[in-house]
Amino acid sequence: MMGTVASVNVGVVTEAPWAGAASGRSGIDKRPTDAQVLFRADGVAGDFIGERAHHGGPDKAVYAYAVEDATWWEADLGRAIRPGGFGENLTTEAVDVTGAVIGERWAVGAALLQVTTPRTPCTTFAGFWGVPDLIKRFTERATPGAYLRVLREGAVAAGDQIEIVHRPAHGVTLGEVFRALSLEPALLPRLLAAEDLPEPVREKVRRRLGGPPG
Structure with missing residues (x-):
């Protein structure tokens, strides 16, 4: 029930043809920092987000990825992936x-975070890594x-x-939500038991x- 922050990462402005925003700018390139960073209800202080229609906001204020999963990808791709490399x-x-269970709460530094929903891979991510598939x-x-909500703002x-x-x-769990929405639709009915799942995701489910939207 206890882990560690391996790194806190803040996005820089990247201009590239693969950037998903209409401006051609993306914040997917997150860079590690040794400083304390304020995690706020509307996002991480100093973090650039290029496409706010799909990233950021209260339900996606913070994005977390595990070192252990990154290690698997390093072996699969045959290259190093630095902290922040998943955005x-x-x-x-x-x-x-x-x-992690949807609605699970993490005390991290001075902040209190809540697990909300999995990340959906996008073409910007593929372009950033240079891996077409x-x-x-x-x-x-x-x-x-x-993705996590910030229930209590604080430095991390x-x-x-x-x-x-x-x-x-x-x-x-987060994994069940992801698989239900992308790989295993038979899991969909189970997701509605997770009251802390963001409403747009519940509507999609x-x-x-085939039920009513509300």
Whole structure:
């Protein structure tokens, strides 16, 4: 129930043909910092987000990815991936991110975070890595990383502990949500038990199940 912040990463402005935003600018290139960084309800202080229609906001204020999952990708691709290489603000160690329960709360540094939804791979991610079939490969691997709400704002730094202080009883995990939406539609009915799943995701689930939108 205890892990560590391996790195805190802040996005710089990247201009590239593959950048998804209309401006051609992306914040996917996150760089590690040794400083304390304020995690706010609307996002990470100093972090650049190029396409706010799909990234950022209260339900996606922080993106976390596990060192252990990054290590698998390094072996698969045959190259090193530095912290922040997945576009994550928070690189975790000894935390089962894929197995985290929706609504689970993490005490991280002075902040309190809540697991909300998995990341969906996009063409910007594939362009950043230079791997044309990355969306397919990332989906099949199904270790998407976690978006988190900031329930209590506070400073976070590399080396801080990550303590899981609450885990909802419904048991719907981040990995199940990702697989239900992309690989295993038979899991969809189970997702509605996760009350902390963001409403746009719940609406998507209801649509796919053929029920009313609200």
